[in-house]
Amino acid sequence: MKTIDFWYSIGSTYSYLTVMRLNDYEQQSGVTFNWCPFDVRAVMIEQKNIPFANKPEKSAYMWRDIERRAAKYGLPVTLPAPYPLQELVLANQVALLGHREGWGKTYTIESYRQWFVDGLPAGSEPNLSQALSRAGQQPQRVLEIARSAEIEEALVQQTIECRDLGVFGAPAFVVDGEVFWGDDRLDDAVSWRKYGVVR
Amino acid sequence: MKTIDFWYSIGSTYSYLTVMRLNDYEQQSGVTFNWCPFDVRAVMIEQKNIPFANKPEKSAYMWRDIERRAAKYGLPVTLPAPYPLQELVLANQVALLGHREGWGKTYTIESYRQWFVDGLPAGSEPNLSQALSRAGQQPQRVLEIARSAEIEEALVQQTIECRDLGVFGAPAFVVDGEVFWGDDRLDDAVSWRKYGVVR
Numbered sequence: 001m002k003t004i005d006f007w008y009s010i011g012s013t014y015s016y017l018t019v020m021r022l023n024d025y026e027q028q029s030g031v032t033f034n035w036c037p038f039d040v041r042a043v044m045i046e047q048k049n050i051p052f053a054n055k056p057e058k059s060a061y062m063w064r065d066i067e068r069r070a071a072k073y074g075l076p077v078t079l080p081a082p083y084p085l086q087e088l089v090l091a092n093q094v095a096l097l098g099h100r101e102g103w104g105k106t107y108t109i110e111s112y113r114q115w116f117v118d119g120l121p122a123g124s125e126p127n128l129s130q131a132l133s134r135a136g137q138q139p140q141r142v143l144e145i146a147r148s149a150e151i152e153e154a155l156v157q158q159t160i161e162c163r164d165l166g167v168f169g170a171p172a173f174v175v176d177g178e179v180f181w182g183d184d185r186l187d188d189a190v191s192w193r194k195y196g197v198v199r
Numbered sequence: 200m201k202t203i204d205f206w207y208s209i210g211s212t213y214s215y216l217t218v219m220r221l222n223d224y225e226q227q228s229g230v231t232f233n234w235c236p237f238d239v240r241a242v243m244i245e246q247k248n249i250p251f252a253n254k255p256e257k258s259a260y261m262w263r264d265i266e267r268r269a270a271k272y273g274l275p276v277t278l279p280a281p282y283p284l285q286e287l288v289l290a291n292q293v294a295l296l297g298h299r300e301g302w303g304k305t306y307t308i309e310s311y312r313q314w315f316v317d318g319l320p321a322g323s324e325p326n327l328s329q330a331l332s333r334a335g336q337q338p339q340r341v342l343e344i345a346r347s348a349e350i351e352e353a354l355v356q357q358t359i360e361c362r363d364l365g366v367f368g369a370p371a372f373v374v375d376g377e378v379f380w381g382d383d384r385l386d387d388a389v390s391w392r393k394y395g396v397v398r
Contacts, residue, residue, distance in 0.1 A: 047254060047256055047257070048253060048254065049254055049256075049257060051250070054247060055246060055247065055248055055367075057246055057248075057365065057367045058246070058248060058367050058368075060365070061365065061367065061378060061380060064377075064378075065379075065380070065384075068377075068387065068391075068396075068397045069387075069397060071396065071397060072387075072396075072397045072398060166256065166259070166260065168254075168256045168257050168260065169257075178263075178267075179260060179263075180264075181260060181264070184383050185264075188267065188268075188271075192267075197267075197270065197271075198267045198268060198270060198271045199271060
């Protein structure tokens, strides 16, 4: 099976475009994606990579670009979405647990949908409990485990792992050690997976 | 005639990908591009937008991404190219003069080719005189005019103009007030020009 590691972080705005179209894209491309949440904020702070804070021109462009591209993909958006997220770490701890237990994709997609369409910040209530319920999970059980030292440490380790692979932002796709950064590099990553070159 | 303003700055690395393929692209797309040099460094310093300095991980990615995309476009590259440029302002003053006199495209393409293939920094010798010679110009004459107060001021004004349009980086494409940033948004800009939407 041809697979690509899809590194994302709930809290990353451009990841919305990938999260919401990846299931359809996967079927069309014939490539399987392995969803890997990480703490993008930790990596970016460590690398002094602060692309939007105190940059109003670039931030305004980001929302407009996302709006145009969402329309291209047929995705609904209500912009600007609440940003930055207050509970980025918890949102991704839940996602990590979800992928272990098999409901991570649905939770992630529902978190983003509420964040980008309904204006409810991911990782906070009521987004968190609603996304979990829609993924068939009991919020209280999940939150207790997601906040445990084990899951906290697992997210830290997963974050170190992707940083060491060269991932510095989200979303990113990793194929045989090649890093492709940005929703707009999804086609490049798939081309690399299939042909070993960007076509 | 359907036109798009192509804002670029000799000194911008990703502009290489656009500069070198735009003539062919223009013929295929049926859209005409109006080449507009500006001083991207002035805009980025003003907006505290410093994407690569002291960011080794992001810089390493940039070169690899450019390498893969250059291969996709069939463009030669010898990477990393000398960066950052010492004479960014002069390089663009010459380009501005060149577009007034009709040889700006050839000069820009030759500057980039020497910078990205031969390893000779744009805006400095021998790149500058060689690019001018290949554009059919006498370097001494051009450099005297390019360094004049009039051209210096014209570049400052052109830089303010594009900043006020919302351009914060290079390359950028502007279509009816819509800004598209990055070589990877060229198709989006053309789609907007033709259909008023990103397809």
